[in-house]
Amino acid sequence: MTKRNDISVPQGYFQNLEQRLSRIPQQEVRPTTFQKVSPWLAYAASLVVLASVGGFIFRKAAQPVQEEYSWDYLSYLSQSLDPDGWVELEESPELSDEDIINYLLADNNISLELLAEANYEENN
Amino acid sequence: MESLEQVFNGIVKDFSERLYWHVRRMVNSHEDADDLLQDIFLKIWTALPSFRGEAQLYTWVWRIATNETLNHLRKERVRAALRMQSVDAEMERRIEADPFFNGTAAQRELAKGLAKLPEKQRQVFVMRWWDELSYEEISAITGTSVGALKASYHIAQEKIKLNLSDLDVSK
Numbered sequence: 001m002t003k004r005n006d007i008s009v010p011q012g013y014f015q016n017l018e019q020r021l022s023r024i025p026q027q028e029v030r031p032t033t034f035q036k037v038s039p040w041l042a043y044a045a046s047l048v049v050l051a052s053v054g055g056f057i058f059r060k061a062a063q064p065v066q067e068e069y070s071w072d073y074l075s076y077l078s079q080s081l082d083p084d085g086w087v088e089l090e091e092s093p094e095l096s097d098e099d100i101i102n103y104l105l106a107d108n109n110i111s112l113e114l115l116a117e118a119n120y121e122e123n124n
Numbered sequence: 125m126e127s128l129e130q131v132f133n134g135i136v137k138d139f140s141e142r143l144y145w146h147v148r149r150m151v152n153s154h155e156d157a158d159d160l161l162q163d164i165f166l167k168i169w170t171a172l173p174s175f176r177g178e179a180q181l182y183t184w185v186w187r188i189a190t191n192e193t194l195n196h197l198r199k200e201r202v203r204a205a206l207r208m209q210s211v212d213a214e215m216e217r218r219i220e221a222d223p224f225f226n227g228t229a230a231q232r233e234l235a236k237g238l239a240k241l242p243e244k245q246r247q248v249f250v251m252r253w254w255d256e257l258s259y260e261e262i263s264a265i266t267g268t269s270v271g272a273l274k275a276s277y278h279i280a281q282e283k284i285k286l287n288l289s290d291l292d293v294s295k
Contacts, residue, residue, distance in 0.1 A: 006227025014141050021136045021165045025129045
């Protein structure tokens with residue numbers, strides 16, 4: 001198969017093309033140094049944000065559970081939830097033996113005899 | 125010493141027409157070739173300060189042009205896929221409707237056969253057959269070995285011959 005020019009261009013196209021292309025340097029403003037580095041700055045900033053958020057989540061996850069529910073924390077939380085009124089959280093007084101016995105008798109269907117027997121064994 | 129603008133204008137003078145024909149063969153549309161050529165020369169202008177002269181200016185310019193053209197074709201393929209359309213059918217339509225096509229029926233079929241080739245094979249064929257670049261020049265531009273280029277050109281040629289055989293115009 002022989003090669004023959006099978007496609008053409010509009011008349012005067014190449015002269016016009018050369019003129020148009022030669023105008024590119026005047027039309028195109030070169031990017032400043034800041035514009036050149038700004039994608040990298042954005043990338044670095046997003047890395048810093050990710051590291052901060054990740055670090056915060058990691059520290060929270062690594063904290064002992066009891067610390068989260070410490071008395072001070074609960075007081076602080078109750079204050080935050082009800083900012084108009086200070087809710088005083090008091091620690092429960094220590095349970096006495098009598099309290100325990102009353103609880104067992106009332107709610108657990110344990111007989112007096114059984115309790116007496118347990119009390120006897122504990123004291124001897 | 126020449127300013128960057130003078131160097132750029134020299135590139136425009138030396139390469140614009142030749143690169144137009146390369147791009148036109150690749151995209152099969154005068155309008156697309158014209159748009160793409162603007163992008164290519166914009167890229168050349170933007171990259172010119174970083175041209176260190178390790179490669180020949182000729183190779184460097186051609187490399188930018190061929191890479192931009194391949195990127196354009198890949199984007200077209202993706203856009204066509206997103207619209208559930210075939211880029212091959214679109215190329216065929218362009219060749220049929222091209223108002224600046226004034227070749228024979230066989231040449232039209234050659235263009236259609238060429239459009240069906242994978243982009244890189246098409247590129248090698250256009251550079252060798254139409255742009256008349258040597259394998260060594262194509263190798264420097266594409267970074268592909270001469271052996272691989274010869275194989276690629278041979279496969280492309282066979283596929284095009286097969287496409288033309290029905291019309292008995294391959295000779």
